[in-house]
Amino acid sequence: MPEKIIINDVGPRDGLQNQAVILEPQQRLALINALIDAGVKHIEVGSFVSPVAVPAMRGTAELVAALPKGDYHFSALIPNLKGYELAKAAGIDTANIVIAASNTMNEQNIRMNNAQVLSFAKDVLGRGQADHLTTLACIATAWECPFEGLVPEKTVIDLCGQLFAAGAPEVVLADTIGAASPGQVKSLMTKLVKEFGAQRLSCHFHDTRAMGVANVFAAVECGIRKFDSSIGGLGGCPFAPGASGNVATEDVVLMLNQMGFDTGIDLGKLVLAADLVGEQTGANATANSARWIKRQLEKGLL
Template structure:
């Protein structure tokens, strides 16, 4: 089993995790969660998105949130999701230095998600890239439905390669291959990840999984074995896409870190502090979270022997 020595975890709970919650968190509540994540030594956080509040009301305070957390935590990489050029303009107004835009490998999902065809989204990507260069903003790109679409089914590898080639030619920071509705399996993840790393060895890639069908952690392992060393995860296992049927929770940050620690893979994240952050999230939302380690405890936990 070939494994990397160090794995980067990108926390997406504040954006992808909260966007399906009925409860809309205040800026103060979000700041408490950011502080708790940073206490756990999480260094990359997708904090929110610059979208129309009617579409995703849970993200309507992203501007105010960034202004406060960026001033307080200058050594943390805060990322904003932006759906279009208007989004990155709004992000730039408050000084966001890194943004992530999404286009889908599936034309049907792309129309549902951003109301554009794939071709239109690639044209928009070029305009976003030009603006980001002007403002010195790092631009990431997530390719949604990479491992399958709930409307179209399987996505051919050549389609993924074509999109990757287009965004690399335009200029991109990190490319995320996203399993939007949890359709991926470990062999598929391994094969595609290995192929893209062979074709573009100098391009940073990241993987984004949902645990819809219980294969999230196995898919992480498939990516690691192929040579990927960067993964999105969501505190407590919250999240999903509001524009894709069946897109339930993301892989859980504390579950991923626990698995990696047990495999002697380094993340630099404090699992104990991460669990405290997850407890805080559970308290704020006032409901149980999908993650397993918060419920069952670490595998190193020992129990007293029952009396005979």
């Protein structure tokens, strides 16, 4: 039996929140359904943020209400307690909180300092346990911060330990600005896996410096079996200067499928989802791998 790797597509959130074109909830639902058609079962569908701060995410409650029922794992990002309450009311499967490893990033991203955000995280993780709402924690700028530079590994390891201690069932390590090299990924993930086990850890990479796929490979080598990626390679963080697209789901799935892992995802249908988001947003959503996949489809080889 091939080993499974979970792909969590964050395109409907991390991808769409940073596009010039703002999609209506039903367009976002069409994209989510295209991902589901391709076999993607874990999807970050939106965020419960202020529609003034991030207009692209407005109507997420309406979107959640319209999601298909089935063996899917839908999540939404929440920046604060209000977001948590909205997420709970909307009936989302999983709420994601984001805590940067660097103080300036926390202040820029969610207007809290490190101490405040850790207190918030502990509060929300406790509420999640009481409410039976799965709440995951994502450590942003886990390798490098756009304001403070390189983040010490010890800072990330300590923060990760505090999040697990506060009840997080899983911690996502995010290279928010796409700054890490595979050498740095291997170094940090080796230590985290040793300390906490690979089963509770996940990784989130951007392709800013063209190392996104290499970073996924480095993390796979460390035993990580769950990854965030974004259909079409769209993405970025509006509050992190210099961040560019997430690593493309089609690039990651092509590599993992070819390496013999079971992602459950059909590449031919996945490029249809990439085409759709490209049409919806007008963004260039054509990864190298998508061109190759399409040539294979034309030749009847896939």
